[in-house]
Amino acid sequence: MPEGDTIYGAAQRIRTALVGKEVASIETHRRFERDRWPERLGGRGVRAVDTKGKHLFIRFDGGLTLHSHLRMTGWWGVYERGRRWSKSPRRAWLVIRTDDHDVVQFGGPVLELMTDSRARIDGRIARLGPDILADEFDEAAFLRRLREDEPIRGFGDALLDQRNVCGIGNLWKAEACFIAKVDPWRRVADVTDEEALATVRAVRPRMLCSAQGGGHVRDQLVFDRAGQPCGRCGTRIRARGQGDDNRTTYWCPGCQA
Numbered sequence: 001m002p003e004g005d006t007i008y009g010a011a012q013r014i015r016t017a018l019v020g021k022e023v024a025s026i027e028t029h030r031r032f033e034r035d036r037w038p039e040r041l042g043g044r045g046v047r048a049v050d051t052k053g054k055h056l057f058i059r060f061d062g063g064l065t066l067h068s069h070l071r072m073t074g075w076w077g078v079y080e081r082g083r084r085w086s087k088s089p090r091r092a093w094l095v096i097r098t099d100d101h102d103v104v105q106f107g108g109p110v111l112e113l114m115t116d117s118r119a120r121i122d123g124r125i126a127r128l129g130p131d132i133l134a135d136e137f138d139e140a141a142f143l144r145r146l147r148e149d150e151p152i153r154g155f156g157d158a159l160l161d162q163r164n165v166c167g168i169g170n171l172w173k174a175e176a177c178f179i180a181k182v183d184p185w186r187r188v189a190d191v192t193d194e195e196a197l198a199t200v201r202a203v204r205p206r207m208l209c210s211a212q213g214g215g216h217v218r219d220q221l222v223f224d225r226a227g228q229p230c231g232r233c234g235t236r237i238r239a240r241g242q243g244d245d246n247r248t249t250y251w252c253p254g255c256q257a
């Protein structure tokens, strides 16, 4: 499941393939036929590719931006021209071809073309909290937003809320709480600023490292390890659904207090 590090890594590969290169063709899945992207984007170059949390933006010349969010099921593929794709072409929503590469978004619920000005004011993007993978992570903004959140909410659930900090998904939420020894079930009000900062500081370098490795380098200390002994204290790791979305959280009841 793509989290901020995966999207960041994908953006780097897409940037290398598209920025400053001539776009040979743009094809879309039938479901986007009426949007006429091939006509609207034809002949335009790509000026930038950037991310905010799990959102990815491909910025074309002439003030148009493609906005994408993969949620649980989508995937970006960047393939050398002529190489076999890793997923079925039937699942391709968008294909941007250059002389050297095919850049493909497979599936994913959010793929839309908007003007730059609309992209700046779009509520879903404007409301996002500080980006865990930004060049400088804004810790003060993170704490401010956390303190404005429901005080009785579970801390793990709050860490997943993209309005508090964006880019962290279910895997890195569990890892962050484990490394910082913070029980994800504690109420936000009972977690100190130092503890909250310890969780984001724990995963930021790991996520950056994962992003540089293409999003595949992930040492899981606690995520998806229910029933196995904790590497720190030997207690069996537990798993249970948390928050409105009932996302499974993993934690060690022995050393996360």
Ligand SMILES: [Zn+2]
Residues within 6 Å of the ligand: 230, 231, 232, 233, 234, 235, 252, 253, 254, 255, 256
């Ligand atoms: Zn433990």
